[in-house]
Amino acid sequence: MPEQSQVQPVQNPLTLLMKAKSPQDYTALRQIVEHVQSLPPEQNPIVAALDKIANVHFARFVFLDPDRLAVITTYDGGFDSYINEFINELGAVFDGLLAHVQDAPPVPVQTYRKEFLDYVRANDLRCVGPFYSAYPTYTVLDVLAATAVSH
Amino acid sequence: MDAVELADVQGLILRSYTMPVARHVGLVVRDAGAARGFLAALAGGDPAVPAVTTAQAWTAKPDSCVNLGITFPGLAALQVPAQVLASFPTEYAQGAAARAAFVGDTGASAPEHWLAWLVDPGPHLLLSMFAQSPEALESTATRLAQAWSPGLAELGRHDGNWLPGDVAHFGYRDGFSQPTIADVPLAGLPDQLPPAPVGEFLLGHPSQHVGFTYPVPGPPQLGTNGSFAAFRVLAQDVDAFAEFLAEQSARTGMSEELIAAKLCGRWRNGVPLVLAPDTDTPDPPIPAEAFNDFDYVGDHGDERGYRCPLGSHIRRMHPRGQRVAGGGGYLHRIVRRGIPYGPPYDPGHPRDGQDRGLLGLFIGVSLRDQFEFLMDTWGNDGTFAAGLGRTRDPLLGAQPDGAGSFSIPRPEGPVVLGGLARFVTTRGGAYCFLPSITALRYLSSHCGTTTRSRAPG
Numbered sequence: 242m243p244e245q246s247q248v249q250p251v252q253n254p255l256t257l258l259m260k261a262k263s264p265q266d267y268t269a270l271r272q273i274v275e276h277v278q279s280l281p282p283e284q285n286p287i288v289a290a291l292d293k294i295a296n297v298h299f300a301r302f303v304f305l306d307p308d309r310l311a312v313i314t315t316y317d318g319g320f321d322s323y324i325n326e327f328i329n330e331l332g333a334v335f336d337g338l339l340a341h342v343q344d345a346p347p348v349p350v351q352t353y354r355k356e357f358l359d360y361v362r363a364n365d366l367r368c369v370g371p372f373y374s375a376y377p378t379y380t381v382l383d384v385l386a387a388t389a390v391s392h
Numbered sequence: 393m394d395a396v397e398l399a400d401v402q403g404l405i406l407r408s409y410t411m412p413v414a415r416h417v418g419l420v421v422r423d424a425g426a427a428r429g430f431l432a433a434l435a436g437g438d439p440a441v442p443a444v445t446t447a448q449a450w451t452a453k454p455d456s457c458v459n460l461g462i463t464f465p466g467l468a469a470l471q472v473p474a475q476v477l478a479s480f481p482t483e484y485a486q487g488a489a490a491r492a493a494f495v496g497d498t499g500a501s502a503p504e505h506w507l508a509w510l511v512d513p514g515p516h517l518l519l520s521m522f523a524q525s526p527e528a529l530e531s532t533a534t535r536l537a538q539a540w541s542p543g544l545a546e547l548g549r550h551d552g553n554w555l556p557g558d559v560a561h562f563g564y565r566d567g568f569s570q571p572t573i574a575d576v577p578l579a580g581l582p583d584q585l586p587p588a589p590v591g592e593f594l595l596g597h598p599s600q601h602v603g604f605t606y607p608v609p610g611p612p613q614l615g616t617n618g619s620f621a622a623f624r625v626l627a628q629d630v631d632a633f634a635e636f637l638a639e640q641s642a643r644t645g646m647s648e649e650l651i652a653a654k655l656c657g658r659w660r661n662g663v664p665l666v667l668a669p670d671t672d673t674p675d676p677p678i679p680a681e682a683f684n685d686f687d688y689v690g691d692h693g694d695e696r697g698y699r700c701p702l703g704s705h706i707r708r709m710h711p712r713g714q715r716v717a718g719g720g721g722y723l724h725r726i727v728r729r730g731i732p733y734g735p736p737y738d739p740g741h742p743r744d745g746q747d748r749g750l751l752g753l754f755i756g757v758s759l760r761d762q763f764e765f766l767m768d769t770w771g772n773d774g775t776f777a778a779g780l781g782r783t784r785d786p787l788l789g790a791q792p793d794g795a796g797s798f799s800i801p802r803p804e805g806p807v808v809l810g811g812l813a814r815f816v817t818t819r820g821g822a823y824c825f826l827p828s829i830t831a832l833r834y835l836s837s838h839c840g841t842t843t844r845s846r847a848p849g
């Protein structure tokens with residue numbers, strides 16, 4: 242048996258870089274993200290969406306100076322597999338962000354699904370491999386079941 | 393309200409015919425103009441030719457029904473313009489053989505082993521007939537053959553028929569789980585889920601996804617009210633299945649019937665394990681109309697799968713309200729139209745060498761998001777649900793050479809069945825567009841530059 246850490250992980254990295262159209266748009270992106278993230282968890286639409294789609298282990302927004310926003314997550318499976326569910330739950334959030342982003346796909350994202358998927362593919366840096374996971378065979382749902390965390 | 397024009401929609405998409413014999417015929421276009429004439433006849437343009445059966449309500453049940461699928465090479469052979477062809481979804485354009493590995497059709501199920509008529513180049517049209525009797529089937533087939541023969545040639549065919557006891561070859565009664573569809577009274581049994589929007593099964597209507605209607609290929613008269621189907625010829629290894637049940641029963645002490653029920657999620661008579669985990673004849677009895685009226689959460693909550701294993705066939709193919717990765721346990725529904733083929737299996741005479749299995753049409757507005765998703769994400773992987781790991785569907789999964797496993801959860805710890813073989817082998821397939829009646833007329837009159845030109849190949 243290989244070490245757990247040598248198994249091809251079921252998890253994958255997303256490192257989505259979104260470039261602001263202008264300094265004013267960068268400010269607007271900051272305001273949107275900081276407002277949403279300042280909401281209590283039960284009112285934060287991103288938390289509700291990620292709870293529901295249940296295949297994202299970790300997610301964070303990082304502002305990279307001087308003009309880029311990074312969305313960094315670790316998720317289970319292929320990004321394509323659950324793209325419809327992702328857009329169903331998070332499309333509206335991305336609509337707000339993409340209004341301020343250079344070379345953004347058409348919105349609403351929920352209508353232009355293929356274009357959004359193409360945009361994410363083109364702007365996802367993933368990682369310099371290998372992608373390390375301490376528990377490469379466990380999905381979000383496995384972890385939640387094992388730790389009996391209920392939502 | 394988004395009214396569905398039932399008379400414009402092919403009947404098999406929205407209703408079950410419940411007919412005991414069927415025939416699927418693969419046709420290839422030899423003369424595009426004449427073939428388009430056949431489509432006009434199928435659209436009701438010729439009283440001598442049985443027309444395509446629509447979803448309109450029946451005043452009396454007909455003796456036979458006819459439906460038509462067109463493959464992507466078929467649209468090209470009918471001389472559909474290139475820019476219209478380019479508007480069809482990628483997976484449909486690539487076709488079943490090219491997508492085989494993605495849906496687990498590998499090894500013995502790979503296209504190089506398929507029935508000759510379903511590969512290279514495969515059929516242009518798939519004509520499906522369903523009938524109340526063998527005589528009615530032959531009569532319909534004869535009249536259709538007379539009508540298609542000027543423009544089309546038969547590549548091959550496969551007949552299906554109900555088996556004694558109304559079961560499929562592995563011994564299960566089948567067909568209870570069909571989607572309920574909003575505003576379509578003829579669709580499935582009650583199932584405790586929100587009805588599927590009609591756009592999950594018909595192009596040109598709002599889909600099951602928020603704010604999204606699947607792109608309608610071609611001009612509206614071609615795409616609207618159409619759908620897609622994966623046609624599959626699935627051989628069933630009843631010997632291997634029976635031996636597996638016997639071996640695992642001897643090893644675990646569980647009855648063969650209980651193991652069969654755990655693999656499927658239903659007892660062989662169709663009673664769902666969630667409603668009756670200990671017996672297939674509960675008291676009071678469960679009427680057949682209620683065989684789909686359950687969920688894995690809520691009143692009969694079975695989140696850990698102690699009644700119905702999380703990895704069982706019906707729970708994988710339709711997790712309903714259960715928590716799954718993506719959260720879309722009822723966003724990938726398909727309509728299933730299946731009928732057995734081949735002689736009944738006689739346990740007294742095993743290893744009879746007979747080919748037997750199921751002829752299936754798996755229907756939805758998106759082959760990628762419905763049929764292929766089910767096979768790839770839920771059927772041949774387990775990471776969508778807690779604890780399934782990389783396991784596969786116990787009945788139809790592409791098991792790794794007799795090395796599959798299946799876990800039966802119990803409060804005191806799971807029973808794991810090892811040595812799971814591949815019981816179902818794909819013998820062929822075709823990805824079909826199911827055109828509306830309007831589309832048949834469009835294809836018959838708006839395509840082609842000459843009326844009698846010969847299709848290439």
